[in-house]
Amino acid sequence: DAPEAGGWEPGVESAAERWVGEWATATKSRATIEGVAAWIDSLKGRVNPFYGRDPRRALPIAYPGGIASLTRAGGGSFATGEATSWSVDTGRSVLTLNGLPAGFVVSIGDQISFAWSTSKRFLVKALEGATANGSGVAAFTVTPALPGWLSGSAVARVKDPDCLMILDPASVQIDDSNFGKTGAIS
Numbered sequence: 001d002a003p004e005a006g007g008w009e010p011g012v013e014s015a016a017e018r019w020v021g022e023w024a025t026a027t028k029s030r031a032t033i034e035g036v037a038a039w040i041d042s043l044k045g046r047v048n049p050f051y052g053r054d055p056r057r058a059l060p061i062a063y064p065g066g067i068a069s070l071t072r073a074g075g076g077s078f079a080t081g082e083a084t085s086w087s088v089d090t091g092r093s094v095l096t097l098n099g100l101p102a103g104f105v106v107s108i109g110d111q112i113s114f115a116w117s118t119s120k121r122f123l124v125k126a127l128e129g130a131t132a133n134g135s136g137v138a139a140f141t142v143t144p145a146l147p148g149w150l151s152g153s154a155v156a157r158v159k160d161p162d163c164l165m166i167l168d169p170a171s172v173q174i175d176d177s178n179f180g181k182t183g184a185i186s
Contacts, residue, residue, distance in 0.1 A: 019123055019163055021052045022171075024186035030176070033183040037174060040185070045169040051121065052165035054111065060158050061107035067159060073102040073136030081159025086114075092145040095124065097138050097156055104132040106140050106158075113161035114146075114154035122150055123163035 025036060043050060059066060059081075070078040084099025095112070107129050114122040130140035176183035 019052070019165065021054070021165060022186070023052075025184050027178075027182050027184050030181055030183060033174070033176065033185055036185050040167065040172055043167045046166045049119075049164045049166050051162040053113075053160060053162035057109070057111045058160050060105070060110045062105035070101045070104070072099055073132065073134060078104075081157050083156040083158075086154075086156040088146045092148070093141055093143070094139055095142045095146065095156075097132075097158075098136065100132040100136040100138055102132060102134045102136055104136065104138060106130045106132075106138050110158065111161040112142065113157050113163060114150060115157065116151040116154040119164065120151065120154070121163045122146070122154070123161055 025033070028036075042048065063070075067081055068077075068079045072078050072084070078101050082099075083097040086098065087096045088094065089096075097106075097112070106126050108126055110126045112124050112126070114124075124142035124144060124146065127141040127143050130138040132138040171186075173186050174183060175185075
């Protein structure tokens with residue numbers, strides 16, 4: 001467990017990386033807080049998963065106004081933010097998206113989700129920027145690496161990327177210190 005003489009500490013990845021999220025409401029009415037608390041209760045602790053996403057990453061960084069007006073290279077709307085297809089290199093960390101608009105910008109930190117069936121999701125983050133060529137193809141490095149079990153039929157999406165998450169019941173905090181008139185949940 002001690003670092004090597006040069007100060008380097010080796011690490012081993014023994015399982016797929018996991019995303020962890022933390023969300024909090026602003027101060028809201030009692031009725032709103034009760035609604036959020038009821039949704040949390042419906043998860044039954046760790047029993048029922050939910051789709052979680054980073055609200056700061058609902059859209060690619062280069063497109064804060066949205067992508068609804070973008071057209072795919074070769075024609076067709078890109079409003080859904082879904083690539084027409086994708087592939088990955090043998091190291092499973094260089095992702096190639098096809099069917100993007102020509103010149104589409106992927107920024108460092110953009111998130112891409114993969115969905116297949118109604119309960120299967122995988123989420124990655126761009127580690128480098130890229131610009132789609134005239135054919136709407138962009139390749140860039142992502143983390144975590146895409147696992148071998150990821151379905152080839154999964155749809156890659158840059159708009160509203162999400163993943164399946166479970167609640168840590170011990171993390172829930174409800175602040176209703178204003179005599180129950182208002183409150184906040186995190």
